[in-house]
Every structure is written in structure tokens, then in C-alpha cells.
Amino acid sequence: MNNIPRTSSNDDDSRWPRSALLMYGVFSTRTPAGQRFFRRCSIAYAILILPTLLFLIHHHHYVARSSWVSHGMPTFGHATAILLPIVCSYILLEFRKYVLSLDELARRLQVEAMAWTYASGLILGAILCAIWFESLGKLDLAWFCPAWFFLLEPVRAGWLYFLSRRY
Amino acid sequence: MKNDLRVLRAKRHLTQANLAEKLGVSRQTVNAIETGKYDPSLPLAFKIARVFGLAIEEIFAAEDGEPATGN
Numbered sequence: 001m002n003n004i005p006r007t008s009s010n011d012d013d014s015r016w017p018r019s020a021l022l023m024y025g026v027f028s029t030r031t032p033a034g035q036r037f038f039r040r041c042s043i044a045y046a047i048l049i050l051p052t053l054l055f056l057i058h059h060h061h062y063v064a065r066s067s068w069v070s071h072g073m074p075t076f077g078h079a080t081a082i083l084l085p086i087v088c089s090y091i092l093l094e095f096r097k098y099v100l101s102l103d104e105l106a107r108r109l110q111v112e113a114m115a116w117t118y119a120s121g122l123i124l125g126a127i128l129c130a131i132w133f134e135s136l137g138k139l140d141l142a143w144f145c146p147a148w149f150f151l152l153e154p155v156r157a158g159w160l161y162f163l164s165r166r167y
Numbered sequence: 168m169k170n171d172l173r174v175l176r177a178k179r180h181l182t183q184a185n186l187a188e189k190l191g192v193s194r195q196t197v198n199a200i201e202t203g204k205y206d207p208s209l210p211l212a213f214k215i216a217r218v219f220g221l222a223i224e225e226i227f228a229a230e231d232g233e234p235a236t237g238n
Contacts, residue, residue, distance in 0.1 A: 015195065016195055027193070027195075103191065103192035103193050103196050104192070104196070104207070104208050104211060105192070105193070105195065105196040105199055105205055106193060106195075106196070166204065167195065167198075167199040167204045167205055
């Protein structure tokens with residue numbers, strides 16, 4: 001294979017763009033599938049983040065007064081508890097659509113990144129919970145579990161970037 | 168697995184982007200196959216063979232097997 005004809009110089013610059021991988025956890029935000037995934041997830045996050053933040057801020061206040069339990073009325077806490085799995089499920093569904101739209105190598109990288117994120121999440125979660133329990137004597141999983149979903153997204157992006165550099 | 172994809176592509180004056188479009192994959196995938204970092208699936212290997220009008224074994228060969236001819 002010594003007589004390889006020269007081709008476009010752009011051919012050598014063939015890695016996936018770093019910014020899209022690290023910022024959004026996708027290979028490109030310029031492809032139709034990438035754009036759609038990014039746009040829909042942004043809307044979903046916007047719908048979720050504001051009420052979730054408000055809930056996190058007021059969570060202890062609500063628990064202390066037991067207002068969301070004792071009155072038997074739907075409260076902000078209930079609304080967030082319902083909203084969270086719906087939006088997370090929607091994001092996962094969109095992610096599935098996005099992954100299915102990828103070619104075989106990109107799909108393999110996404111799946112591999114998810115597998116590593118799952119393993120990392122288990123290990124990090126166990127370590128954090130142990131530290132937390134040791135220092136506070138209790139675990140408050142009410143906000144930890146939903147927050148973990150979002151905290152793992154940068155981990156997935158990091159794994160995706162790392163894995164994509166092999167090719 | 169080794170292959171003569173880069174030679175075949177260049178002989179036909181195709182860029183990686185052109186070939187990727189014909190195959191329905193990303194340019195990065197074509198590059199990964201050419202550099203031997205990624206072995207394509209059987210359906211993709213068939214597609215590649217069809218694009219160049221060759222048999223799969225004329226493009227791809229096992230590392231310890233007969234070399235790909237690249238004709």
C-alpha cells in the first residue's frame with residue numbers, strides 16, 4: 001500500500017468535533033438528527049430545571065412543615081415528582097431515536113459510553129453515598145436520585161469524547 | 168483486518184465525504200475503516216464492495232491471511 005494516491009487534506013482531520021461531544025454528548029449538532037435531539041432536549045430540560053430547582057430550594061421547608069403530606073392536596077412537590085419521570089423518560093426516548101439515527105460506529109461509541117457511564121455512576125454513587133452517610137449520618141435520596149441523572153450527563157459526554165479519540 | 172479502501176477510493180477520485188455519503192455513514196467511520204481502527208459490520212462491508220464493484224475479499228483481508236488485491 002505504498003502507492004496511495006493523495007486525496008483531500010481534509011481527510012486527515014477526521015475526528016468528531018470536540019465541542020459537540022463535550023458540551024452536548026452528541027457527535028454533531030449540525031446533522032438533522034443531532035439538531036432535533038439538541039432542540040427537543042433543551043426544551044425538556046427547560047421545562048424540568050426551573051421547577052426542580054425551586055423544589056430543591058424549598059424541599060426541606062416543605063418536609064419540615066409536612067405540608068405536602070398532611071393536607072392531602074396536590075402540591076409543588078407532587079407536581080415535580082410527576083414531572084421528573086415524564087421529562088426524563090421523554091429525554092431517554094429522544095436519545096434512543098438519536099442513537100438509532102447514527103451510523104454503526106457512532107452508535108457503538110454511544111452505547112459504549114453509556115455502559116461506562118453506568119459503571120462509573122454505580123461506583124461514584126456508592127462512594128458519594130458512603131461519604132455523605134458518614135458525614136451526615138443519613139441519606140437524602142429525594143433530591144440525590146433525580147440530580148444524579150443530570151450529574152451523569154457530563155460523565156457520559158466525557159466518556160464519549162474519550163472513546164471517540166480511539167478512532 | 169486490513170483493507171485497500173483508501174487506495175480504491177483515491178483511484179476513483181472520491182473523498183472520504185463522498186464515499187461516506189454513498190455508504191450512508193459518517194466521514195469519521197470511513198476514516199476509521201481506512202486506518203484499520205474499526206472493522207465494519209458485514210452489511211456495511213457488502214455496501215462498500217457494491218460501491219466499488221468488487222467482492223468483499225478483494226477489499227478486506229485478515230491480518231494473517233492473503234492481502235487484499237485492491238484491483
